Amino acid sequence: MSIKLSKMNINKRLALGFGAVGLLLPVAVVFSIMQSKSIEHDVGDIADVRAPVTLASAQLSEDVHGTVAALRGVILTPGKEARHEHEIALASLEHHVEKFHKYAELLSAKDQKQWAELEHTFEEFISAQSHVTEIIGTPEAYPALKFLNEEATPRSDEMISQITAMIEEEQKLGATPERKALLKVMADVRGNLVMSVANLRLYLNTGDEAVKGAFEKHWAVLTDRYGSLKRRAGILNATQSAAFSKFEQAYDGFKSIPAELFALREAPSWNLAAYRTNSEVIPLESQILDFIDGKVGADGERAGGFKHVQEETLISEANHAYSALENMIFLMLGLLAAGLVIGTGLSFLIARGISGPLMRLSEQIGKIADGSLDVTVTDTDSGGEIGQMANSLERLRNELQKADQSARENLRIRVALDGCTTNVMVADNDFNIVYLNDSVTEMMQEAEADLRKELSAFDSKKLLGANIDVFHKNPAHQRGMLERLSSTYKTSITVGGRIFDLIANPVLDEEGNRLGSIVEWNDATLERAVEDEVDTMVNAAVNGNFAERIPLEGKHGFMRNLAEAMNRLCETTGKALDDVGANLGSLAEGDLNTRVTNSYAGSFDDLKNKLNDTAGRLGEIVTEVVVSANEVRSASAEITTGTNDLSQRTEQQASNLEETAASMEEMASTIKQNADNAQQANQLAVSARTVASDGGEVVGKAVTAMSEIEASSQKISDITGVIDEIAFQTNLLALNAAVEAARAGDAGKGFAVVASEVRSLAQRSSEAAKDIKSLIVESGSQVKDGVTLVNDAGKSLTEIVDSVKRVTDIVSEIAAASTEQSTGVEEINKAISQMDEMTQQNSALVQENAAACRLLQDQAGNMHERMSFFEVDSATSGAAASPKPKRRVASAAPKQQMRKVAGGAPVASMQAEIHDAFDGDDEWKEF
Amino acid sequence: MNDHVESPEQEEISGEPSSAQNGNFHQFISFKVGNEEFAIDIMAVREIKGWTETAPLPNQPDYNLGVLNLRGTIVPTFDLGCRFGMGRTETTPYHVFIIATVQERTIGLLVDAVSDILTVNDDQIRPVPDMERMTAAEFLSGIITVEESMVVLLSLEKLFHTGDLANAAEIAA
The missing domain is CATH 3.30.450.20 (PAS domain)
Structure with missing residues (x-):
């Protein structure tokens, strides 16, 4: 921070200080607006949603309790006032449900869903209460009493009136001991009956077990007295009997009723209104309260319900708003403190950054003015006006230093x-x-x-x-x-x-x-x-x-x-050049033995040595050239001998080629004949195949004919069957005729003879038919044999056709092979004629070789002669020296130029020429 | 019906050779059953007929072939071969029914073939030789020699039990 600050100018430093403090202000304002918005939102939520919903749900819970309490009041004291009170409670509940319905849309989705279900429960709750209030104060409320009124009371009244009638009748009758006893029984019946009914009614009202016991005691007495009355029925008069039978009827109907009444009274639904309240209204109430107030916990208190949730949410939102407010206050205080600290710190830094350098600079300027130019100027790297001032001072000091130095x-x-x-x-x-x-x-x-x-x-x-x-x-x-x-x-x-x-x-x-x-x-x-x-x-x-x-x-x-x-230079140079000139003159004349002997120094000594070396090297080269010329001469003689041999062999090759050509000619004609023969064989095979195919057709026709014969034989066989049958029937007729004739006695004798004749005729025709049949069968089997044979012949013919086809194929292949052979032979012929041509060219080449050899020999001789021009020191050249050829042969060579040889015996003629060429020079042979 | 069974001999035995009008000669019809040749008196024969399909009757012995319709008359038929214990005949169109009258009952006999009409002298008819088991030969009434061969003369009355005939009569009725 301080480094950066020192590079700024004074304006910027001041702007930075005030800007930093000024920046804090909008931050504080923006933050407090945001916090206020958040708090406003929370408070709005509390006022618009949480508080009304919480209040409404508390009201609902209270109303539910109120309606149930009012209902209980109606059940206990079913008066108009109680009913009115209950109706007011219900109306209040409905009103609050509607009111809550309006808030429902402010709730969360899950709560809305639950509320929709709960609304339904509310409807059920209200309608269940209405059902209960409807039956309060009606007989429906107490099924046992209703049953008593509807079933028991008419019967008991009937019994009492009938027994009363019997007693009244009895009173009109004269008293006997029996009658008195009867009257007592009747009186007991009536008394116990009345007591039973009274106790029954009392029990139904009170449910007191003692009353029930009293009823049972009276009922037992009644049953006993009823039995004795029944036993005494014989002494009843007509009126009494009629009344008794009605009594019996009523009794039978009544006797099962008490048990039913007890069952009804002892069932939990004896008081239907209270029962329904407990069984229908209360569960719905607790269902609603479960939602609103929460389920009953272990301590018996309802907790965690919708109401509680809303209350908790309300408290938490209120807390949230409080905490936001506190945050805002803390932050404002924090910003105020930060602003104070930053402002103070920056003003101190800026003041120090400006006054310090100014003091130092004024001190240094004083020193320079006193002539001390070695002063180090500080603060040159700081920014702003101070940096510029320091730099100018430094420049001034440098200039002064330079001026001093140049003087x-x-x-x-x-x-x-x-x-x-x-x-x-x-x-x-x-x-x-x-x-x-x-x-x-x-x-x-x-x-x-x-x-x-x-x-x-x-x-x-x-x-x-x-x-x-x-x-x-x-x-x-x-x-x-x-x-x-x-x-x-x-x-x-x-x-x-x-x-x-x-x-x-x-x-x-x-x-x-x-x-x-x-x-x-x-x-x-x-x-x-x-x-x-x-x-x-x-x-x-x-x-x-x-x-x-x-x-x-x-x-x-x-x-x-x-x-x-200069004079010495000219003298030395002139002398050296004279020596070199004399030496080169001897070399030009072929004398390779002269040398410069005067002594020189430097380049002249170099020149002298090189000239002497040149003369020596030339002498060596001439000697070597002479030796080489001799070697060339002997080598060319060997080549000549080789060329002779080559010429003879070429001739031999040419004659062999001629013989080969003749043999190939013969072979070609043989092959052509072969091909012709194969062609003829092929034609013959084709015609044989045609004939065999025709034979096959004939065989097919024969087979058809045989089959027709077979069919005819079958028909004949059928006809003989018919004849045989006719013969059989005729025989039978004849036999019958014979029987009739025998029966006719003498009169039938003539007829018997006829019948016998007819029989013999029938038998003969039958035998004839049998003969024909056997013949037909025989001919049938022969026809079958014939068919088999013909088929065999047909198969053989087919095989022949196949064989002939194969023969044809083979012959065709032979013909094709012959053609290929003849082509091959032609190619061989071509190759031979090419070989012949090559041989001709070879022999021409051999001739050229021979001529070239002559030329070479001549040139070698020539060279040797020329080398003799040089005079070489005998010590170095003597050993290589050789005798010179006595005669120059170069003039003979052009006459032996190779001639183009054409026609029958080129090789022979060439051979002769070569021979001539070499023969003419006996000395060469010796050499 | 039982009457017939109880009095089998009351009528002329047609199986016996009936004397011809000239006294010494009798006529027989010879036929083949299997390889054997048998003969019956021609006078017992009503008709000779080629084989026709018969209508089989239930619950009858093997040799009873059922009935056939002879121009409106129902005739019971018997397989002679089967009757002789040679097994049931395999019939062909060339088999023959001999329609004969036995004790005034008309019956059909299935034979393999009718061979001939034999006219023989009395002395040509030999009695059946005594055999161990007469029951087996009780329906043979004699043996006719014709040249080298022999023809067995059948007694139709004995051949068919009265029951068979009675049945036949009942069927015919």
């Missing part, structure tokens, strides 16, 4: 120039001479006499402060040139027989402004004379004349040394 340098150069041997003169921009060093002053004094010849005004003592025009006859030109001078300018001037070399340079300051000119003087009069002499001598040497020399008289010092050296 010292200038003094140093001036002193150096004074002692310098070079002649230096400096002029200002107006070309007044401002400086002359010691050596130029000396030179000017020396040349003063010569200079005064041309420049009469020249005075060497008055040069400093004079204008440079004193050196020039035409000062304007000189001035213009110097004014334009931008770089080094060299020139020579000749004044009064003296030659001066001048080197002028412009003097420029750092910005390139012209400050003046510097001129270096050199008196070059003597140097120029020696230069001319050396030039003359070098020119002569360049033109090959090393005889020229520089005269030494009148020269001393450097110039004399130079002249002597």
Whole structure:
């Protein structure tokens, strides 16, 4: 923070300080608005939803309790007031349910769903209460009493009236002991009956077990008395009997009723209103309260219900709002504290950042003013106005330092120039001479006499402060040139027989402004004379004349040394070149034995050695060439012998080829004959196959004919069957006739004879039919044999056809093979003729070879002869020397040029030619 | 019916050779059953008929083939081969029914073939030789020699039990 701060300018520092404090303000405002919104939302929720819903659900719970209490009141005291109270409670409940219904949509989805179910439960709850109130105060409320009124009371009344009637009747009758006893029984019956009914009614009202016991006691007595009354029924008069029978009827109907009444009274539903309240209303009530107040816990209190949930939510939302408010207050306090701290801290930092550097800088400026330029300027890297100020101070210090340094340098150069041997003169921009060093002053004094010849005004003592025009006859030109001078300018001037070399340079300051000119003087009069002499001598040497020399008289010092050296150079070079020239002349004449013997140094010694080496190497090469020429001669002789052999073999090959060609011709004709024969065999096979196929058709027809014969035989067989049957029937008829004839006695004798004849005829025809049948059967079997044979013949023919087909195929293959063979033979013929041609070409080549060999031999001889031109030291060349050919053969070679050989015996003719070519030179053979 | 059974001999025995009008000659019809040749008196024969399908009757002995319709008369038929213990005959169209009258009852006899009409002298008829088991031969009334061969003369009355005939009569009735 402090580093960054130090780089800022003062404006920014102040802006930063106030900006930081200012930034906190909007943050605080925005945060408090957000918190207020949140609190507002919470409070709105509490006011609009939580509080009404909580109140409404509490009201609902209260109403539910109220309706049930009112209902109980109605059951206990079923008056109009109680009913009215109950109706008010119900109306209040309905009103609050409707009211809550409006809040339902503010609830959560789950609660809304539960509330929808609960609304249904509320409806059921209200309708159940209505059902209960409907039956209160009606007989329906007490089933036992209802049953008593409807069933028991009419019967008991009937019994009492009937027994009363009997007793009244009895009273009219005369009293006997029996009658008295009867009357007592009747009286007991009536008394016990009345007591029973009274006790029964009492029990139904009170449910007291003692009353029930009393009833049972009276009922037992009644049953007993009823039995004795029944036993005494005989003494009843007609009226009594009628009444008794009615009594009995009623009794039978009544006797089972008490048990039923007890059952009804003892059932839990004896008081139906209370029962329904308990069984229907109360469960619904607890269901509703389960939802609103929560289920009953272990401590008997309802907890966790909708009401409680809403209350808890209300409390938690209120707490949330409180905590938000507290947060806001804390945060505002925090922001206030932060603002104070930041403001104070920043103002301190900024104040310190500005005043410190200013103090340091003023101290340093004081030191520089006192001339102490080594002061280190601080705060140059800090930003803002202070940094700029420090940087400017640093620059100022540097400039002062530089100025001091350059003053010292200038003094140093001036002193150096004074002692310098070079002649230096400096002029200002107006070309007044401002400086002359010691050596130029000396030179000017020396040349003063010569200079005064041309420049009469020249005075060497008055040069400093004079204008440079004193050196020039035409000062304007000189001035213009110097004014334009931008770089080094060299020139020579000749004044009064003296030659001066001048080197002028412009003097420029750092910005390139012209400050003046510097001129270096050199008196070059003597140097120029020696230069001319050396030039003359070098020119002569360049033109090959090393005889020229520089005269030494009148020269001393450097110039004399130079002249002597140049003379020595020319002498040495000339002598060496003469030696080399003489040696090369001997070499040109073929004498390889001469050498340079004088001793030299350096390059000349190198040249001498290389020349001697060259002569030696040439001698060796010539010797080697001679040896090689001899070897070439002997090799070419061997090649000639080889060529002879090759020629003979080529001839042999040609004659063999001719024989082969003849054999191939014969073979080709044989193969062609083969192919023709195969073709004929093929045609024959085809015709044989046709004949065999025709035979097959004939066999097929024969088989058909046989089958027809078989069918005819079958028909004949059928016909003979008919004949046989007719014969049988005729026989039977004849037999019957014979029987009739026998029965007819003598009268039938004639008839018997006829019958016997007819029978014999019938028998004969039957036998004939049998004969025919056997014949037919026989012929049938023969026909079958015939068919088998014909089929066999047909199969054989088919096989023959197949065989012939195969034969045809094979023959075709043979024909094709023959054709291929003949093509092959043709190709072989072609190959042979090509071979023949090759052989011809080979023999031509052999001929060419022979000619070439001759040429080679000639050239080898030639070369040998030429090499003899060189004279070589016998010690090195003697061993390789060989006898020269006595006769030159090169002239014979062109006549033996190869000839194109065509026709029958090229090889033979070539052979002859080669033979001739070699035969003509007996010496070669020897060689 | 029982009457017939109890008086089998009251009528002329047709199986016996009936004397011809000239006294010495009798005529027989010979027929084949299996390989054997038998003969009956021609006078007992009513008709000879080719084989026709018969209507079988229930609960009858094997040799009873059932009845056939002879121009409106119902005639019981018997398989002679079966009767002789040779097993039931395999009939063909060439088998023959001999329609004969036995004790005034008309019956049909299935035979393999009718061979001939034999006219023989009395002396040509030989009695049946005594045999161990007469019962087996009790329906044979004699043996006729014809040239080298012999023909067995059958007694139809004995051949068929009175029961058979009675049945036949009942069926015919």
